Amino acid sequence: MRKIFLCITCYLFSLNSFCQSINITEVLASPTTNGINVTVKAVSGNGAGYLSHSYTTVGNTINLDVCYWFNNTLPVLFFENDFFIPLVNSGNYTLNVYAKNSSSTISCDNFSTTDVETVTVSYLSNEEFINSKALISPNPFSYSFDIQTTQTITNYSIIDITGKTIISTSSKSELNNQTSQLSTGIYILTLNFDNGQKANYKLVKK
Template sequence: MKTFFTLILVLAPIFVGAQCCPYVNNIEIIPAVPTSLDDVKIVTTVTTPNQGMFLSSNHTINGNTINIEACYFSGMLTATQTYYDTLDIGVLSPGIIDINFVAYQSTDTATCNYMDTMSMQESFTVLDNTNSLSDVESEVGRIYPNPNHGTFSIELPNHLTATHVQITDLSGKILQRMPFSDQIEANVQSGIYLIELFENEKILGYQRMIVR
């Protein structure tokens, strides 16, 4: 007797699901060194692993902390997509401001269901408008590069001659004082500083400088 076997192949469909997670690329502060008179904007840059869409964002300000939440739908097509979102924060009080940014990935296009997340923290300083010294800065020339990693140069107008440079923190504490030269080395940590230029004992002006 012959026995026959029937082989049934069940082919399960293969679905390529959304990958994890939204990647927070950058948080940019505009202007880079705001004063208490500036309208501050924050630009967030987020990349999702799949092509999808931006769903929503909101922010709250609690004292000196800005909390930002944004949600993105990451579709089925495996191709990264980058989103730029600009938030109008407005005028802030002087001091150090902390940003907590959380990006959510949603599997629903109608509403955010808060699936995978990624976060980034950033801080920046808002200067008191009395420290902005914009009238004097125009006389000083410019610092370049700015921001920098502690090594910088100062370009002066032809009618000014500086003899030495003084670096202070935002509270006015003197950190360094050195002769003026073509290239200056600042022995400071990352942060925002005031660069004071002198001709002998006469102060010529100020510039704000960011050290990364």
């Protein structure tokens, strides 16, 4: 009986370190140029921190995994994180947001999923947006492209179709040097302006 009691005690003790949870309180998704912006709001009763995210798009279903690490010595924390998911085809999309838990603060070991929220968002690939501030030409491009705008650009970023930022620079000449080396394909150009706003544009490298 004593051995059984000790085993149960050890099991409960080890389980305690993995009983943290994230509750998603709100998911906001809105179409923008060349994709959707997603805001995920969440809360933890144990103290935690945002670690990383990843997503997959299969047909008209988007699965967004948001990973959080935990620290029981921290107070209750609230989170609000913004993500951009590039899209090519128009249509109604089902967005599933999964709250993933990690015992590591370096990389997501994904030991459990504690909450799931699903929302629907409509995206039109040819929609005109009033916040669009620049004209990109030529597009498709072979080596480089011009950006015509009346706004001051503070940063240029190039994102591939998996959502990974592969170029980020404040120099247009450096942007030209790096885009000339890109492989053929579809990319997202993100421009940050000095007034704090940003805009996304679809780029085609031929």
